Amino acid sequence: MKITAGLGSIDEYERFVRAGADEFFCGYVPFFWAEKYGTVMPLNRREVLCYNVQLGAYSELEILSRMVEKYKKPVHLTFNSLYYLPEQYPEIASIIERCMKLGFQSYIIADPALLVYLKKIGIFCEIHLSGETGEVNSQMVKAFQRFPLKRVIFHRKNTFADMQSVIAEQRANERKNGISPEMGMEFEAFVLNEMCQFTGAFCNSLHCDEMGYLCRVPYWLGTVHEKDSVPENMKRLQEETWEKETDPSAYDEDGYLCGESGCGLCALYQLKKAGITHLKLVGRGNYTEHMEKDIRNLRKALDILDAAEDERDFQCTIKRTLFPNGCSGQCYYPM
Structure with a gap:
């Protein structure tokens, strides 16, 4: 399985390659788009300017393309909005055409209408169907194969x-x-950071500078019956959260804990068994030093997986090696 890491700026590319990442994904939002549409009609649902979440200048793409030529670690550009205005499709196509001239051939896309439009006007790029698209089943995959769907x-x-x-x-x-x-289709799954109560296709939150993210609001998951008191459930959840607070000794001297906001390392055995080919390491906007440690820890976890005799041996070694003082408990895939 290969490591696909989020890239927040071109300065991180070299460092993350040396840390062990196999490939990257990043956003590109030209200034004209941000100026024209603001945060209400986002290009990739990460309309953030106050810290490094995406690229905002064509010159940055030019530099990044030369880095990719040197290190041979590809970068996929994201267009993650669930839908766009009719007049935006030609603008997006123009952006993609310019990016393809620099050598960026693969795009993470969530909007099916954008795929139809690109095919209609003859733009044939490599398509990675975004995790924001919605429900994934075999018939859905079959339907999308009319496009050049790679992942x-x-x-x-x-x-x-x-x-x-x-x-x-x-x-x-x-x-x-x-x-x-x-040579067949690739399959990618989330493995580290930014666990969220929402499925991306059903999230209407804006990720921007002006307001807090809805995914950071405290929540509880469960079935609500008429007799249930929601405020009581919220109170209970708050108390349980306090009780489950991560042991401070689990953090290192820099305040880092692997998988603090979402972790699937213990599930790597099952993900490999399922046939996953790529692992998504979310982290655009994260501290660069923390992302480096995430990449190194994920690489170490994959080495442990290769050497493990069975799932029990793998999980014991993972916990002993990467989480000697405990983990965050924020499991992507409860075992």
């Missing part, structure tokens, strides 16, 4: 069984058509 990114709420079922059916279809797994 499916599972959203945060998919189970091991969901992923394994989709991948198994896709591999069976590829075998029928004489396509090897190495």
Whole structure:
């Protein structure tokens, strides 16, 4: 499995390559777009200017393209909005055409209408179906194969069984058509940081400078019945959160804890078994030093996975090696 890490600025590329990342994803929002549409009609749902979340200048893309030529670690550009205005599609196509001239051939896209539009006007780039797209099942993957679909990114709420079922059916279809797994479709799953109560396709929050993110609001998950008192449930959740507060000794001297805001390292065995080919390490806007440590820890976890005799051996070694003083308990995939 390969590590796909979030990139917040071009200054991070070299450092993250040396840390062990195999490839990257990043946003590109030209200034004219931000000036014209502001935060209400975002290009990739990360309309943040006060810290490094994405690139904002074509000159940065030019520099990044030369770095990619040197280090051979590809960068995928994100267009993560769920929908766009009709007049925005030609503008997006123009942005993509300019990016492709620099060598950026792969794009993470969430809006099916954008895929239809790009195909209609003859722009054939490599498509990674965003985790913001919505429900992922074998029929959905089949429907999207009319586009040059190279990768499916599972959203945060998919189970091991969901992923394994989709991948198994896709591999069976590829075998029928004489396509090897190495040349077939790729599948990506979230593994570190930014766990969220929402599935991206059903989140209407804005991620911008002007307001706090809705995903940071305290919440509780469960079935609500008529007799339930929501305020009482919120009070109970708050008390449970206080009781489960992460042991301060789990953090290092720089205040870093691997997977503090979401962790799937213990699930790597199951993700590999399901057929996942790429692991999404979220972190655009994170401290650069913390992202470096995330990449090194994920690389270390993959080395442990390769050497493990079975799942129990893998999980014991992970906890002993990476979490000797305890973990955050923020599990992407509860075991």
